[in-house]
Amino acid sequence: MEGRLSSQQIDQFITQGFVRIDNAFSAEIASQARDILWNDLGLDKKDPTTWTKPVVRLGMYPQEPFVASANTPVLHAAFDQLVGVGKWLPCRSMGTFPVRFPSEEDPGDAGWHVDASFPGADPADYWEWRVNIHSKGRGLLMLFLYSDVSEHDAPTRIRIGSHVDVARALQPEGEAGLAFMELAGKLGSMPEREIAFATGKAGTVYLCHPFLAHAAQPHHGTEPKFMAQPPLLLRDDLSVNGESPVERAIRRALM
Template identity: 60%
Template sequence: MSDILSKKEIEHFINKGFVRINNAFSKDTADAALEILWNYLPCDRLNPSTWNEPVIRLGMYTNEPFIESINTPKLHNAFNQLIGKDKWIPCRSVGTFPVRFPSEKKPNDIGKHVDTSFPGNDPNNFFEWRANVKSKGRALLMLILYSDVSENDAPTVIYEGSHIDIARLLSKEGDAGLSFMEIAGKLEELPKRKEVYATGKAGTVYLCHPFLVHSAQPHRGNNPKFMAQPPLLLKGELSISESETSYTPIEKAIRLGLD
């Protein structure tokens, strides 16, 4: 198949930190995934009075609709364009689902953050997980919409171009990098960035640079929001200096932050 991403879209990924792919998978696949997810929720799909929490987290899913949604030819093609052919590992799980409901209660997970990619001293402590300038282990952050998401439906806030600031931050920290909490503690010192909402129809996927700063927000709409946010894992290590071949888009993006 011909390349999915245009030259302009690849430049957008390098400079802004993300690219949006519409119709990355079908509505039928999204609907099949929702059928499964509702079975695990402690509330009634047809009765909003039972939606008592602003966010409910569901676990890892490996059922066919989920695996199908993140392994379409369109997405694999985009992975090859951004990361390089044979440099990434196909997803076999969509990770956790923070299902967001319309609520007057404020969710407790709406702070700015960067997803980390390898364990610290305690692998069971998420806040000790780390990221380094070579994005050890992680090729992409993916925001995968299984329901329609408008501006009122708690879309993820993307801070455009913030991956460059994080690359600059991590470039001073060597292979050990920084922990989730160490990065979080430095985010307010970074340049102010334009906020973009990750909206779209079910089947939309945002492919984000792993260093992109993002945050959740409260739900002001009517229908629950279903989004997965799995990493795309790296097979090897990125090359961000003294490459004998040309750099891939993910590597070029990191190099924008290297002084």
């Protein structure tokens, strides 16, 4: 089937924690999405003097270009392969968008972390959202590039293989898992890992294991970076004993 991940890509996902898909959606769709985002930014895209902040966060976007970008045949096929047929929910909105601008100012959000998956005692407090060994609520972390991103354009940093270390930290915590900040606090004591940068042309998507540690960084390029980082939500729960690559990666880490 055209667009399916190769066995080598599946193995890379299991061992390194991510796979890159080029041309996952079209440059035209990316351009349409950027036009909507620029309109909401209220800034002049041709005048860098109006770009006064290192990062501006925009909300969720259910418009057609965003939904279309997340529901291409190549992505649906990859979701089936990595998470399991019938186990995931199609994305019906995209966001939030941390739009990053060239700046010497510290963006203030460049720490290593793992995205949380399910609410804690107070669902309104994101810092208390949690992650557990079964990745309750989340099938994948996804990085959607809506603009061209080079190494100078604040590409997301990916700690290769860190999903293994995170799985081992989560195992003794059982169903309750760890809160976002608790887990972030443990990342500094985990083994050093090689760093990859989520670069690529607009339309590139990185499909990442939900336990993968990643981080933002300052923007030293010339053009704003437009990227969304949505979860792939689950229809059915995952399990350490399951057979999808997401589940197999967790089980392998615990051996």
